[in-house]
Amino acid sequence: MASKNELKITDVSLNDDAKKLGLRVSLQNPGDRTLHMYATVRAIRYDAATKTLEVQLSDRGLRDVRPNSTFLHPKFTAIDPNSETTLELTLPRTIARLKQGQRLIAPVVEELPVHEAKNIDVEIAYSGTPFYRDQRPKSGKSPRQVMTDWAEGLAKYRKRLGKH
């Protein structure tokens, strides 16, 4: 009897080459079934107070901001049964977002120094089956909901970073 599908993150490392950050995620599939997982970063958050960087390769909890031009599906990759692999991702050294406010005349952009992160949280959505888009005209779910429902599990990993 096959064990429950479980993707494990065994390590993460962050390399700063002064232009971009290289995130290397080491993964393990201890089960006897190929697992399919996100290969696209869907969200990055940085808490300057705790210097914690969150890198999310899932659609969990993300807001459906609408209207928009397209719902972009993530890219996927697969990990063989009983094997290990690494996911190489490129992150910006800083992230930009709008400062919160109310009815400002002009928006103000704030920049967050992601490269100063001392802690990192990584989350990856995975499933035992590949993702196929829903062909039903009336599924009753938003595309984001379809994505979150696809995920059979979320592999999570937290690490205190050394000097990078």
Add this chain to the structure above:
Amino acid sequence: MSLFITTDTGGAGAGNVFPMNVEVDLFSISHADLGDGTHAGFGEDPPNNNLIQITYDRSDGGIPATRLDTLVNTNFGVNANGIDIIVIGAGANFTLLDGTMAAGNGVTLPVGDADNPTGSVLVIYDTSDNNGTGICVRKQGDGDGTYKLEEPSSVILYHELSHAFHLANGDPLSLSASGCTASPEENRAETDENDMRDQLGLPHRDATDHCGSAGCQSSSCCIVASVASGSIYSDAVNSLREVRDGILRGSEIGHDFFNHFYQDYYGFSPEVCRLMARSPELLNLIRVRFLAPLTVVLDLIRAHSIDRLDDEALGLRFAANLSKESELLNLTHSEIELARVLLAGAPLPDTDIPLVTELANLLGERAWSSTFVKWTLVEPIKMLVDALSWHRENVNLNEIGKRLGASFDQWSVQMPITPVWNTLSMYTLNEELEFLERTLLSTEESRRFFGKRLVAALPAEKAVVVSARWRM
């Protein structure tokens, strides 16, 4: 006063917003309108308070230019400052408040939205072409579920300006939609977007579809077939994809059926691909003895159950398919028998095909125990293998058509019934029954037989619907 661009002159904007890119895209929307002797064309005022106001005295008669003219020269009254719409040209590092990456997308935020700190309608769109990867959407007329059509940044901006126009004008449509179907508001913006595509000489986007992908790609399908045929675009894979996406997965029961099928199929199929990678002979066996029969039999099932071909026409269709699949036609008796043995999970005869024993063991352990795999793959291939044997025995085509039709009817009524049947509303239940009548259960007898199984699986109030519809 109406349309403005955020500059990078203040705060942390430098290097994070790209007003020049927005200007270029707006200029493209104006159809490079530099004016004529009478009209000044596209222009801009000097930056003020981190905003650049766009000016436009139009000399171009095109639809995008006319829309831009309206956006620039209308006082929509969104706020007392007269700054109705602000556009931010984002880079690949731009995120919304929840961390969602702006790369590859555009959003239009009404006043009061949690992500909009201004008193204006705010457009944020990616000017980095998804960090160089590009964005692709569905092309009008493509029914194969692939994203092949590029979405340049000027098209994204024009799309968002459609939303901005209607938000500023106070007449946005509903955003309610499910799956990848475009909501009424998105459908309108995508229809508008196609005007910009016309101006750029690009094909139209399918305005009913709102999904896309990073980079142009094909919808994945059927990994064993893709590997065995050598391409995800091969005729075999295209025909399997068409049956899957064009017919079956569009219904509730088809969608749920495939969810169950995938659960089992992907439990063994990647390993089959690994075996094929190590043995070209095995790859050839799977391509000729499994994939080719499956492709042919699905075409024949469709001809019988949807197109309702009679016995003679079905026999002729079988012959026509064989003439296209010469390798199938040339299979020897022992080659056909090996396929039959593999499908049955019976002990293998002596064979010199490398890794065929491993394949047999894998299929025996993980594939053939699945009712979904059996019904979807094994039984259809077996039916075609039977027909090949009849053909070798010189049975006439009319008789082969008759036997195949009978086999299809016997097979169709054995479709596994998944739990989703119990969750359907009465209305949807009727729709699904009608779907089965059109696609799978072509005779009254087959409906009654399948209906009996369904009645046994459904609660009484739903069983009545089935009994009444199929006069059981």
